[in-house]
Amino acid sequence: MSTLLSTVTVRVPGSTSNCGAGFDTLGLALQIYNQVTLTRVDGDAPRPVTAADGRAQAMVETSAAAFFAAARIRPFGFSYQITGDVPPARGLGSSVTVIGGVLGGLNALSGVSLSGHQLVAIATAIEGHPDNAAAGILGGFCVARCDATTGAYVDTVRVELPEELAFVATSPDVEMLTKESRGVLPATLPYFDAVKSINSTAYLVAAMVSGEYERLRHSVTDYMHEPYRLPRIPGGRSAITAGVAAGAYTGWLSGSGSTVLCVAPKSVAGEVARAMQAAFTEAGLTSTARVLSADNTGLTVE
Ligand SMILES: Nc1ncnc2c1ncn2[C@@H]1O[C@H](COP(=O)(O)OP(=O)(O)OP(=O)(O)O)[C@@H](O)[C@H]1O
Numbered sequence: 001m002s003t004l005l006s007t008v009t010v011r012v013p014g015s016t017s018n019c020g021a022g023f024d025t026l027g028l029a030l031q032i033y034n035q036v037t038l039t040r041v042d043g044d045a046p047r048p049v050t051a052a053d054g055r056a057q058a059m060v061e062t063s064a065a066a067f068f069a070a071a072r073i074r075p076f077g078f079s080y081q082i083t084g085d086v087p088p089a090r091g092l093g094s095s096v097t098v099i100g101g102v103l104g105g106l107n108a109l110s111g112v113s114l115s116g117h118q119l120v121a122i123a124t125a126i127e128g129h130p131d132n133a134a135a136g137i138l139g140g141f142c143v144a145r146c147d148a149t150t151g152a153y154v155d156t157v158r159v160e161l162p163e164e165l166a167f168v169a170t171s172p173d174v175e176m177l178t179k180e181s182r183g184v185l186p187a188t189l190p191y192f193d194a195v196k197s198i199n200s201t202a203y204l205v206a207a208m209v210s211g212e213y214e215r216l217r218h219s220v221t222d223y224m225h226e227p228y229r230l231p232r233i234p235g236g237r238s239a240i241t242a243g244v245a246a247g248a249y250t251g252w253l254s255g256s257g258s259t260v261l262c263v264a265p266k267s268v269a270g271e272v273a274r275a276m277q278a279a280f281t282e283a284g285l286t287s288t289a290r291v292l293s294a295d296n297t298g299l300t301v302e
C-alpha cells in the first residue's frame with residue numbers, strides 16, 4: 001500500500017521568453033530557481049505561510065482549482081511557502097515558478113502523476129501563453145505550440161543548451177507586471193513588421209538548434225513587442241546595445257520586462273554584464289546583473 005506524502009518541495013527554474021520576436025512562443029529555462037513547499041492542512045483552501053507568500057494567493061488558488069479539475073479529484077487544503085532567487089515581476093518567469101510549483105506539488109501530494117506536458121497545458125491556460133510555462137516545467141530552449149483556434153497548448157519542441165553559453169540577465173530595480181505590459185501592445189501590426197520579425201525568429205531558432213551560436217550575432221530584430229515596451233524602461237534599449245558592443249551575440253527584452261538579456265560566450269559575460277549595468281546607471285536606474293547558463297532539467301520534486 002502506498003503512503004501519500006504530507007509535504008513536498010518543488011524546484012522550478014526561472015525563464016526568459018519571447019527571445020526577441022518569438023512572442024508567446026519561445027522560452028528558455030535559466031539556472032535561477034524558486035522552491036515552492038506545499039504541506040497538507042485541514043480544510044480545502046490554500047494558505048500562505050508568510051505575508052510575502054500571500055502576494056501569490058490568487059495565482060495559487062487558480063492553479064489549485066485548475067489542478068483538481070484536471071486530475072478529477074476532490075480539493076484538499078494545503079499551506080504554501082515560496083523561497084528562492086527569481087525576482088518577481090521582472091520578466092524572468094516568476095509567475096510560472098509559482099504556478100508550476102503548485103501544480104507539481106499537488107501532483108506529488110495527490111499521487112495523481114500528470115505528465116510534464118499535462119502540467120504545461122494547465123499552466124498555459126492560466127498564463128494565457130505557453131512560453132514561460134514550457135521552459136519552466138520542461139527545461140531547455142523551448143518552442144511551444146498552441147492551437148490556433150482555441151489557444152490551448154498542443155506541444156513543445158525543446159533542445160538542451162550547453163553550460164558555456166551565457167545569458168546575462170540584467171534587471172533594473174523596477175517591477176513590471178505582465179498583465180500591464182501586455183496592455184501596451186497594439187491590436188494590429190504593419191504587415192512587413194511581422195515579416196521582419198518572422199525572419200529574425202526563424203533564423204534565431206535555427207542557430208540555437210544547430211548549436212552554431214556565432215550565427216546568433218545581431219540576429220534579434222523584433223517588431224512584435226519590444227518597440228512598444230522598451231521605451232518604458234529607461235536604459236533598456238541602451239543596455240542591450242552596450243552588451244552587444246561588449247561582445248554579446250545578441251540581446252532581447254526578457255519576457256514582458258523589466259529585465260533585458262544578452263546571449264554571450266561565457267568568456268566575455270563579465271564584460272557584457274558591466275556594460276549593461278553601466279547603461280542602466282547612465283539612465284538613473286540601479287540594477288542587478290546575473291550571468292546564468294540554461295537549465296536543461298525543468299521542474300523537479302525534491
Ligand atoms: N516570490 C514570490 N512570492 C509571491 N508571489 C510571487 C513571487 N514571485 C512571483 N509571484 C507572483 O507572480 C506575479 C508576477 O507575475 P508576472 O507574470 O507579472 O511576472 P513574471 O512572471 O515575473 O514575468 P514574465 O511573465 O514577463 O516572465 C506577482 O505579482 C505575484 O503574484
Ligand SMILES: N[C@@H](CCO)C(=O)O
Pocket residue numbers: 017018023024025129131132178181182225255256
Ligand atoms: N510572452 C509573454 C511572456 C511574459 O509572460 C509576454 O511577452 O507578454
